[in-house]
Amino acid sequence: MTCEPGVITEQLQQFADEQGLFYPVDFASSGSSQLGGNVATNAGGIKVIRYGLTRSWVVGMKVITGEGKLLELNKGLTKNATGYDFRHLFIGSEGTLGVIVELTLALCSKPKDPTVLLLGLDSMSASMSVLQVFQDRLTLTAFEFFSDKAMTHVIAEKGLKRPFSGSSDFYALIEFEQVAAQDLETALELFEHCLEQGWISDGTISQSTTQAQHLWRLREDISETISRFSTYKNDISVKISQVPAFLSQVDKLVAAAYPDFEIIWFGHIGDGNVHLNILKPEHWSIAEFHQTCSQVSERVFELLQQFGGSVSAEHGVGLIKKPFLHYARSAEEIAYMKSLKRIFDPNNVLNPGKLIDC
Numbered sequence: 007m008t009c010e011p012g013v014i015t016e017q018l019q020q021f022a023d024e025q026g027l028f029y030p031v032d033f034a035s036s037g038s039s040q041l042g043g044n045v046a047t048n049a050g051g052i053k054v055i056r057y058g059l060t061r062s063w064v065v066g067m068k069v070i071t072g073e074g075k076l077l078e079l080n081k082g083l084t085k086n087a088t089g090y091d092f093r094h095l096f097i098g099s100e101g102t103l104g105v106i107v108e109l110t111l112a113l114c115s116k117p118k119d120p121t122v123l124l125l126g127l128d129s130m131s132a133s134m135s136v137l138q139v140f141q142d143r144l145t146l147t148a149f150e151f152f153s154d155k156a157m158t159h160v161i162a163e164k165g166l167k168r169p170f171s172g173s174s175d176f177y178a179l180i181e182f183e184q185v186a187a188q189d190l191e192t193a194l195e196l197f198e199h200c201l202e203q204g205w206i207s208d209g210t211i212s213q214s215t216t217q218a219q220h221l222w223r224l225r226e227d228i229s230e231t232i233s234r235f236s237t238y239k240n241d242i243s244v245k246i247s248q249v250p251a252f253l254s255q256v257d258k259l260v261a262a263a264y265p266d267f268e269i270i271w272f273g274h275i276g277d278g279n280v281h282l283n284i285l286k287p288e289h290w291s292i293a294e295f296h297q298t299c300s301q302v303s304e305r306v307f308e309l310l311q312q313f314g315g316s317v318s319a320e321h322g323v324g325l326i327k328k329p330f331l332h333y334a335r336s337a338e339e340i341a342y343m344k345s346l347k348r349i350f351d352p353n354n355v356l357n358p359g360k361l362i363d364c
Contacts, residue, residue, distance in 0.1 A: 007021070007022070007029075007110070007111050007112075007113055008066075008082075008108065008109070008110045008111075009041060009108075009109055009111070010041075010042075010107075010108065010109075011040060011041055011042025011043075011045070011106045011107065011108070011109060012040050012041075012042065013040065013041045014036075014037065014038065014039065014040060014041075015029075015031070015032075015033075015035075015036040015037075015039045015040070015041060015044060016036045016037045018041060018111070019032070019036065022113050023116070025113075026116070027113040027114065027115065027116065028113060028114050028115060028116040028117065029063070029111065029113055029114075030053050030056070030057035030063070030114065031044065031049060031050075031051055031053070031057070031059075031060050031063060032051045032052055032053055033049065033050070033051030033052060034226050034229055034230070036051075041109055041111070042106045042109070044060050045060055045064055045067070045096075045097055045106060045109060046096075046097075046098070046099065046100050046101050046106065046322075047060075047098060047100060047320070047321065047322040048060050048061050048097050048098035048320070049320060050274065050277070050279060050319065050320035051274075051320070052148050052150060052225075052226075052274065053147050053148055054274055054276070054277045054279070055146055055147070055148060055149050055274070055276035055277050056145070056146060056147040056148070057114075057147075059320070060097065061094065061097045061098070062112075063111050063112045064093060064097055064109065064110070064111060064112075065080060065082045065083065065084065065110050065111065065112050066078070066079060066080045066081050066082035066083070066093070066109070066110030067079050067080070067093055067096065067106060067108060067109050067110065068106070068107050068108040069096050069103075069104035069105060069106050069107065070104055070105045070107055071103070071104045071350045071351065072103070072104065072350055072351025072352060072353060072354070072355050072356045073350075073351075073352065073353075076107075077092065077104070079091075079092050079093040079096070080093045081110075082110040095346065095350075098322075099361075100322050100323065100324065100357060100360055100361050101356055101357040101360070102347055102351065102356055102357045102360055102361050102362070103346065103347065103350040103351060103356065104350060104351075104356065105356065117147055117183045118183045118184060118185055119183065119184040120147060120181050120182070120183055120184075120218065121181065121182055121183075121184055121189075121190065121193070121211065121212055121218065122179065122180070122181050122211070122212040122217075122218040122221045122222060123178075123179070123180040123181075123182070123193060123197065123209060123210070123211050123212075124169050124170075124177060124178070124179050124180075124209060124210050124211075124221050124224070125177065125178045125179075125180065125197070125200065125206045125208075125209040126170070126172060126173070126174030126176075126177055126206055126207045126208045126209060127151075127174050127175070127176040127177060127178055127205070127206055127207075128174065128204060128205060128206060128207050129175070129176075129250075130151075130175075130176055130249070130250040130253055130254065131250040131251075132204075132205035132206065133151060133176070133178055133249070133250060133275055134246075134247060134249075134250060135200075135203065135205050136178055136180075136200055136205050136206065137149055137178075137246075137275070137276060139196055139199060139200065140180055140182070140193075140196055143192055143196065144182040144183075144189060144192060144193060144196070145182060145183045145185055145189075146180060146181065146182050146276065147181045147182065147183060148179065148180065148181035148274075148276065149178065149179075149180055149181075149274075149275060149276030150178070150179040150180075150225050150272070150273070150274060150275065150276070151176055151177065151178050151179070151271075151272065151273060151275040152176070152177055152179070152224070152225055152228060152271065152272035152273075153175065153176055153177075153269075153270060153271045153272065154173055154174060154175055154176065154177070155268065155269075155270055155271075156228045156232070156270045156271065156272050157177065157224050157228075159228070159231050159232055159270070160223070160224055160227045160228055160231045161224075163227075163231040164223065164227055164231065166220070166223060166224065169210050169221060169224065170208045170209065170210050171208075172207055172208045174206075174207050174208070176271075177224075178206075178275070179221065179222070179224070179225050181218075193211065194211070197209055197211070225272065228270070228272050232270055232283055232285060235285040235286055236285075236286040236292060236295065237270075237283050237284065237285055237286070238283070238284040238286070238295065238296065238299040238302075239281065239282070239283050240281070240282040240283075240303060240306065241279070241281055241318055241319050241320060241321040242279075242280060242281075242282060242306070242310055242315060242316060242317060242318070242319055243277075243278045243279045243280070243315055243316045243319035244278050244280075244310065244313045244314070244315035244316075245278055245313075245314070245315075246275070246276070246277065246278040248278070248313050248315075249275055249278055249280060251313075252280075252309070252310075252313050252315070253271060253280065255309055256269075256282065256306055256309065257269065259305055259306070259309065260284070260302060263302075263305070264284075264298065264302060266287045266290070267284050267285070267287065267302075268284070268285040268287075269282065269283070269284055269285075270283040270284075270285060271283070278315075278319075279319040279320060280319075282306065284299055284302065303330065304330075307330050307333040308333070310333060310334075311333045311334070315334070316334045317330045317331065317333050317334045318334070322361075323360070323361045324360050324361065325359065325360060328359075328360070328361060328362070328363075331361075331362070340362060343361075343362050344362055344363075344364050347362060347364050348364055
């Protein structure tokens, strides 16, 4: 599919659907985000565990460099072993190397009968065991998580019902394809196995598309719901196996140093990407809150560096995270990034000041 960069993500998804095909890069802002921005930030979303990031779906692109030169990159080819693939430099470059003017994106077959399981986790560490057993035997299209605090806010704001009577500190939302006739039976067997192992306390499975959409709302409506609290957000990632340990360390850090803060966790645990959201206490001013949260970020990023993680998993660096880039990239890497910027944009006219300083 060849299109202009201003096409809305949801428009492409709908067009693909009308052709009996599927564009799998999906997230809460698909109704407003534009494809050019998605490529410039290498957007991820809820189905990365199955389909990968935006980068995986860009098979060709045209860009205008800072010198005004038109580059046609890869020309939609599946195989092209002719040296450096500049396409991948521009993907995720946040508009600092060139202006995207055309995109050629791959499409794929629609997922077969996607079904959703929502599980109450007895501990965050249990999520890794649950992920492993489900991933071993089913084709997963999503493995998301969120805290009970997050779900409580969504239920109160949106008037939704709790998915089951009990409650847990965290929940895992699993979406899988029913590729074979026995896949639903396999999912129920795995559910029983997780109960027996003590990894989960309860759960529910969708019986229809409507029920699946309802369960997804408990996850997808979180960002919109908590936005009224002047939320301070951080989009970070660590290796998948390290997510539980990292979350525990951050919780301890914030609880000890900033007891007034309420933390809302959610994210794409299946690919190691977690979203740390801090809600502003009612009696705090915006200025005081943001200043304190900057100090929180510094400490969280120091911890993140110890885990070998990234200060930005899918939202980019921009201006806000530029001072913290050194926590995820070495001095040598940053120097090479600056060199590339000078090659493609020698006059520094493209998104100046973003990502890096030249």
